[in-house]
Amino acid sequence: EVQLVESGGGLVQPGGSLRLSCAASGFTFSSYTMNWVRQAPGKGLEWVSGINGAGFRRSYADSVSGRFTISRDNVKNTLYLQMNSLKPEDTAVYYCALQGSGKKGQGTQVTVSS
Numbered sequence: 001e002v003q004l005v006e007s008g009g010g011l012v013q014p015g016g017s018l019r020l021s022c023a024a025s026g027f028t029f030s031s032y033t034m035n036w037v038r039q040a041p042g043k044g045l046e047w048v049s050g051i052n053g054a055g056f057r058r059s060y061a062d063s064v065s066g067r068f069t070i071s072r073d074n075v076k077n078t079l080y081l082q083m084n085s086l087k088p089e090d091t092a093v094y095y096c097a098l099q100g101s102g103k104k105g106q107g108t109q110v111t112v113s114s
Helices: none
Strands: 003-007 009-014 018-025 032-037 046-050 057-060 068-073 078-082 092-098 107-113
Touching: 003 092, 018 032, 018 092, 018 107, 032 078, 046 068, 046 092, 057 068, 078 092
Parallel strands: 009 107
Antiparallel strands: 003 018, 018 078, 032 046, 032 092, 046 057, 068 078, 092 107
16 A cells, blocks of 8 residues: 655745655655645645656756755655745645655645744
């Protein structure tokens, strides 16, 4: 059974940083592209970033490019999202998602506010 468990969210001031983690199990992690998506209050799901199985191909939404960095550790079966220069509009629940499966975790709340 696919399990994805996010952690690392919290309250941070504008300009601050957070690092999200997603522990994966129940599938061959290194074989799959993984994504981060987010949902802001009252809005739909928004794709944030993706990384291929080997970790050398990364892509970002324009809204986070240059501020966020996606990475993965295929030994620890863990996906990461380093978020720098956070803005209030980054406030959302962040989910990791297994591409092509429709599976995502329970999410972790990120709130950017002074």
